Structure formats: structure tokens, C-alpha cells
Amino acid sequence: MKYLFQMLIIGGITVIGELLNYWIPLPVPASVYGLLLLFLCLCTGLIKLSAIEETADFLLVIMPLLFVSPSVSIMNTYLQVSDSLLSIAVISMLSTVIVMAVTGILSQYLIGLKNNKKNREIKEHE
Numbered sequence: 001m002k003y004l005f006q007m008l009i010i011g012g013i014t015v016i017g018e019l020l021n022y023w024i025p026l027p028v029p030a031s032v033y034g035l036l037l038l039f040l041c042l043c044t045g046l047i048k049l050s051a052i053e054e055t056a057d058f059l060l061v062i063m064p065l066l067f068v069s070p071s072v073s074i075m076n077t078y079l080q081v082s083d084s085l086l087s088i089a090v091i092s093m094l095s096t097v098i099v100m101a102v103t104g105i106l107s108q109y110l111i112g113l114k115n116n117k118k119n120r121e122i123k124e125h126e
Helices: 002-023 030-044 053-061 068-076 078-125
Strands: none
Touching: 002 030, 002 053, 068 078
16 A cells, blocks of 8 residues: 555656646656656655655666667667667767766765765864
8 A cells, every 4th residue: 555655646746747747838848847846845845755765766676667668669660760870879878978977976066065064063063
């Protein structure tokens, strides 16, 4: 029952993301709205991490399986995209490198902020 409730929370956030995508006329995917909404709910404490943690971990574990259907669809449309295959590969590699670099830099920055905060707290207690 716990997993069903966790899935309902995640599904509800997803539905709200879809509604926001419908209501807000911006070229932003509904999944991005849902992720931002879930992030805000977790940051504000509206949703506790423990309320969705097990189901979220499960979804992360099966994520490669979720990409099977889009991959098969791409293979079915090979003739249509074969002329653009090189540009698609270059764009995919370039965007992957950019995302990895930005994620790494941002992670290092946030870890540095966290460490600075801990160091200040330790110095205040001395």
C-alpha cells in the first residue's frame, strides 16, 4: 500500500505538470514542469523525501527499460532520419558533454557552499 501511495504522489505531480504545460503557453515539456514542481515541494517540505523515496529509487533503477520503446521507434524511422544521422550524433554527444560539465561544476559549487557553511558553524561553536 505504501508503494501505491508513493506512486500516486509522483503521478499526481506528473498530472499537475501536464496541466501546467497546457495552461502556460511556453515551449517547455510537461515533464520539466513536473520535475520543478516536485523539486519545489521537496525543498519546501510540502512533500517529505521519505514519502516518495522507495518508489523514486525503483523508477531510477528501471529507467533504462523505459528507453526501450523510444529506441525501437527511432529504429523504425531509420530511413527518415538516416540523412541527419551524423548531425543527430554530434548534437547528442555535444549536449551530453555540456550537461555533464554543467552538472559537475554546479555540484562542486554546491558542495563548496555546504562545506563553507559547516566550517562557519564549527568556528562559531569554538
